[in-house]
Every structure is written in C-alpha cells, then in structure tokens.
Amino acid sequence: MPQVNAPRLKAGRPPTTSRAQILAAARGLIDRNGWERLTIRKLAAEIGVGATTLYHHVQDKEDLLFLLINEYGEQVSHPGLPEEPRERVIAAAATIHDALAAWPWAAEVLTTDGFIARLGDSPLGLVEAVVAGAIDYGCTPDHAVYVFRSIWYYTVGEILVRSHTARRGNGAATTHHGAFFGNIDAEKLPHLAALGDRWAVLAPRDTYVDGLRALVDGLLAQGVAARA
C-alpha cells in the first residue's frame, strides 16, 4: 500500500480517515468490548465512516490486528533487565508475559502466523534479551533459539488458557453436586478423586513465574551440558 505510506502531493480527494485514527478507534473498542467483538463494521461505525472505507487503509482484518499489535508492542516498556544471564532471561520472559496478559487477544493473533518476522524492533528487543541471556549463560546460538521457542510455547499457553477460563468464570466447575470433577471413577483415577475440589482451588493460582523458573533452569542446564 505505497499510497498510504508515501502520499503524493496534489492527489485527488483529501482523506478524512487516517490509519492512525482507525487504530486508535480499534484499540478503544477492544479495550471496552473485548477483541472477539471487534468487527470491521462496528469499527467503521465508531469512526462514522462506511465499512468499506477501511479497506483503503488496511489490507484486511488480520492486517489491522497486526498493525495494532506492533503499535502496542512499541509501547511495551523495557525495564532495566538484570545483568545475570539467567535472571535476564526470566525477566525478559516475564515482561513478554505481562504485556500479553494485559492484551490476551494479542497472544491469540501472535500464534496465527510466523509472527516474529513481522514484529517491530521494540518488541523484538525482548526476544533479543532472552536469546542474549541464554548465550551469555553459555548456550550456543542454536540452543538459545530453542530456549526462546520453549519459553514462548509455555508463555502463550499460559496466557490463552488463563484468558479463556477467566471469561467463563468458575460456574462450570461446580456443575455436578459441588464436586469439581464430575462422576469420576475413584478406582481408576485415585489421585484425581483424592484431590477433588482442591483442584479448583489450585487452578486459578498464578504460577507463571514459578513454572518459568523451572523451565529456564532445565533449558539452560541442557545448554551447558551439551557443550561438555
């Protein structure tokens, strides 16, 4: 879309809608109603413009979401990361996690493509921090990429499971006579039966960083073991 990025002088009718305006309105709608309720038609109505007008400023809905994520990604603050490599990996991953937790729909979109090549420099800075931390710890570059990918899987999974179950509330958990598990076979599933409702108490706990530490410890240990 070169006509959008590099406007020529003295062209025809001047624009009344800008890409920035569209993104701002989209962001407002998502923050108010949730991303699953964002539609092109509602977005156009919000701006006060025909639905089809938006297609002059973005390629399609997916393109719109990517633009939005990159805009959001630029705003994610990069805190001063620790010097120590392992702690740097953990801090960078936790920053990614917290950014996604605030905008869980981004996690959903980020799984839907080879996204990393399309991210801007700012969000990539956190990817760089994870990779650099692993290398500084003593991993090979190849292993560092594997470290990042593994952390990414864990992080995305946590975000998606958490955001989806939060949407529904705990109502479904107590469908069958107050027990978390329905009519469970205590013979075949003794530990789950013994846990009973305890599962529902444990499930909502935020254990992201604990699990992250476990994962990173294991990944880095593999990295230095492979060197020997």
Place this chain on the structure above:
Amino acid sequence: MPQVNAPRLKAGRPPTTSRAQILAAARGLIDRNGWERLTIRKLAAEIGVGATTLYHHVQDKEDLLFLLINEYGEQVSHPGLPEEPRERVIAAAATIHDALAAWPWAAEVLTTDGFIARLGDSPLGLVEAVVAGAIDYGCTPDHAVYVFRSIWYYTVGEILVRSHTARRGNGAATTHHGAFFGNIDAEKLPHLAALGDRWAVLAPRDTYVDGLRALVDGLLAQGVAARA
C-alpha cells in the same frame, strides 16, 4: 437434554437423525476440511437434514465440539507407561501432546473453558498419570497439580503455535529480501541479526520432548526441594 439420553417409549415421530450420526459426520468434515471450516449449516447439509434439526440433538456448536473431543479422547490409547515416576510424567504428557497434535483444533477448544471437569475418564487417565508420577517422585499433591498445569500450558502453547504456523507455510518468512527478520536494527538486536535466516531453519524443528524434559526436570526438582 434428558430426552436424548433417556428416550421414552412410544413417543411421537421417530428420529431420523442421531447424535452419533452427527458426531461421525462432523468428524469426517473436520478431517477433510479442517475444524475452522466446520459450520452447523454444512454439517446439516452433509447429513442431508435441515440446519435447525441439529439443535434437537446438541445444545449448540460448542457443545458439539465438546462431545466430539470426549469421543476422540476415549479412543486415545494409553500405552504402557513407564514405572519410573519422572519417565511416567514425560510419557503421559507426550501422549497428550501426540493426541492433540493429530487433532490440533481440540487444543483450541480445550483452552476455551474449564475443560478438565468435563472430560471423560479415559482422557483423565493421562492427567492422573502425570499427577501420580509427580506424587510418586516425592511431590505433594498440591505441587503435582502445579506440575500438571505447567506441562499443560507448555503443551497447549506448542500445539497452537505449531498448527497455526503450519497452516500458513513459510511463505511469510522470506518477505524482505530473503532475510527472515525484516529490516532489523543490528545495533540494538545483535544476536537476532547474527542469527539471521538461521532462525527460520531452527523454528520448524520438533523440540517438544526436549523442552518437556527441561520443564519436568525443573518442576520435579522444585517439588522435592520444597519438602526439605
């Protein structure tokens, strides 16, 4: 829907559509066209029945997908799991992973609710195996639930990222003059710049089990450390 589960004798018009028939047709359509293309209307057309008829046999589309998953879950084979607790955890998790890899849409649906309470005994057997393995290793039941949840995040994330990027192919990876990362700032992102196209080579590698081992090692170590 008690009228479906417990049919009374001598009721009115006999059914020409059964829930089993609907599930079989749905499964066929998903296997042929992918789950994102399954619609109630197409499913009804496949069976040769009005779209609205399906609502007499399933509550709604989500209910249909849950029924399908539970049916599939019953068929997942439980291989003889290893005796050794750590290996049992890994083998059970890998079985869950492989089942989901064959039906990635199930992973998508399984994040959309407090699913675990609604699963049948057979798929829960693998959850039991993970929890039992962690406890046998020396973890508390509470920690064992945390172990399962962490593994679940990692597994679901891997499945979703992998299935979504597979759909698109690697075409998007080489948009900008053959480089995986677009126009990257080598000053600010030295390690990513140095990796360059190597990332695209590493990304498709199946490292699920490796990462799982790293995660489980870390999680179990935390579990026995907490005991001391």
Place this chain on the structure above:
DNA sequence: ACCTGAACACCGTTCAAGT
C-alpha cells in the same frame, strides 16, 4: 485519491408451524 451503498456469500440461532 478517497469514499460510498449495494451486493455477495456466508455465519449461529430462534421460533412458529408442520408431521
């Protein structure tokens, strides 16, 4: 160059009516 309404090809779901 930019914007528009009409139109296309769909969705999931409800509901009154038929058998």
Place this chain on the structure above:
DNA sequence: ACCTGAACACCGTTCAAGT
C-alpha cells in the same frame, strides 16, 4: 418427538459508481 423453512441479527469483503 422430531423436523422444517423462514427469519433475525449478524459477519468480511468486493466492486462499480460517485465526488
């Protein structure tokens, strides 16, 4: 009890026509 078509309230996107 089971099945139906019509209808409701939506979608994303294309395209010829207007300014």
